[in-house]
Amino acid sequence: MALTSRTDVVAALSSGRPQDLIGTTEAEWIDFKTAPYDLKEPRGKAELAKDVAAFANRAGGLIVCGIKAAQRSGELYETAAQLTPFDPGRISADTYLKALASEARPLLTVHLALFPHPDTGDGTTGSYLVIDVEQLPEDQRYALVRRTIVDGKVKDGWCVPIRTGDQTDFMSADDVYSLINGGVRSRMYPAAPTAAAVLPPLDRAGARQALVEHQGWDGAPVLFWQSSPDVPPSFLPTLHSDGGIRGALEKQKVLRHMGFNFSFEHNRAVPFAGGLLLSEPRRALAVAADGTVTAAAIANPDMLCWAMAQNYGDAHRINVFALTELTYEYFRLVDQHVVPAISGRWRHRVAATGFEGLRLAPGANPVFPRTGSPREATAAEFNLDWLAGGSPEADAYQALARIYSGFGLSGDDNPYVQDKLLAPELLEAASR
Missing domain, CATH: 3.30.950.30 (Schlafen, AAA domain)
Incomplete structure (x- = not known):
């Protein structure tokens, strides 16, 4: 054909x-x-x-x-x-x-x-x-x-x-x-300088929808993390090489082998829409041919609300640890392996669909006596981007700050944040 x-x-x-x-x-x-x-x-x-x-x-x-x-x-x-x-x-x-x-x-x-x-x-x-x-x-x-x-x-x-x-x-x-x-005439008689054109942020909504359809999540609450270069190439040259993006996907170094991350048991990247995909029923991560990365996790008791129903009787409350670890692991993968492969400016984005009725509280997951009154999502959807900061700790904080704002909270309400940075040592200490 x-x-x-x-x-x-x-x-x-x-x-x-x-x-x-x-x-x-x-x-x-x-x-x-x-x-x-x-x-x-x-x-x-x-x-x-x-x-x-x-x-x-x-x-x-x-x-x-x-x-x-x-x-x-x-x-x-x-x-x-x-x-x-x-x-x-x-x-x-x-x-x-x-x-x-x-x-x-x-x-x-x-x-x-x-x-x-x-x-x-x-x-x-x-x-x-x-x-x-x-x-x-x-x-x-x-x-x-x-x-x-x-x-x-x-x-x-x-x-x-x-x-x-x-x-x-x-x-x-x-x-x-x-x-x-x-060219000679332009050097002799230069034109007045003009303002540089500003590229609008790229919103890869189609990539998010493709992931939802692949996972069969239509109508379900989903949180997305997404990254794309301002000037994408037609395809990422290291995408399919063992020493490039494929190798980084399949050999991830994660904080916890059985933790909340995008490294799965059989961790084989498969072709997907011209790029690569890692997926299981609760979460997925795709890298497109032009370098755009889209990750998603379902916001229900199987993933982002993990163990909240059986432990605290609240099936709609987001597990703070799960949210934070997934966010940090996403940016560890992207900032360290994908962003360096394409020069120029990058933008990160967090987006959500179907978040009505979900709840998030300041502080860590509740312990007795329970602290931190949960707040409901202020809208069913949000979609916020920022210029990539260059480090997983900085970008994870920026992502969390935007996610927390969707519940009327500050990013500093996350217990694993210090000085506007995600502190991985606090995550690791809490997981012991």
Whole structure:
């Protein structure tokens, strides 16, 4: 079937479904190569730089190596026609990056990812390489390459490649002159400075709803933790690697093995909507292809209201320890492993649905004599974000402060907080 987005392509390959790419038409956002570039030869380096710069000068895109494209009768463009996986030993990320650094200006941002061919029982083996090219910002355009290929021969000479449809064109000499002349004139007669554009916070409501539907929680009270970069890439290059996000999900270091966290007994991350998912009936955490992280826990006696019914006769009261530990473990995972993988500003968010009738009290879970009068949620829903603080302790406090505000309380009413930071030593002491 024909795929229509970069996310769909990555999702198909990461899920072991490369055959889904067959029939996909080459376009401004995707190009297919039968084999990886031969970077031992000048021609291969020039081809790589030309193709990458062409995408960077347009809107970014994917180059998928290991799939042969062909133009079928009656069609305008080539389409993916045959799977041709190759030996992954032919690929060195360092060699690709060094080739681009020497052949193109400015330095272009690409992400490389290898995806294995699934065991189909026919003896076919190998991998597919995806080169994800980021769009070059307007103030850095245009990328140039120092060599071209004319009549099959490599020629020296700077030029500007641009992706047009399923082909690479080159900027005309007149257009290049106009750009150079315009740059000189702008330096001689600078325009008045303008206010920098401010990106609005991204609210990934669709990712939250997808998690609710997957878990079968429609209509149930749910608390969400969510994080996303202000400028997300088309896909996170380390998402599916054992040394990257997948490894961090499956080998979490948690405060308590049997505690309230997102590390499960069989802790295998599975493909989900182009990204990865860890889930069990009471809680779930998903990392999308663009790095967005969405976690959720059901707010009932099975999870956020754990043991409150049998111990205190209050099935709608949130367990302070469970809430705090889940929040801290979420930010330990995200701030330490996902945020560093994508440069730029990040925003965190907490949101809730179906919270009417739930209660939360200041202080710790009640002991005899019971202290801390519980407060009911002031609304069924809330949705609050903040600029990431960079540490799990700082971001956990910010999250708790916003959750507590939904009950008319202060974040400082949480007993595991000190000086506007979550204090993990207090959590650990309370768990003994």
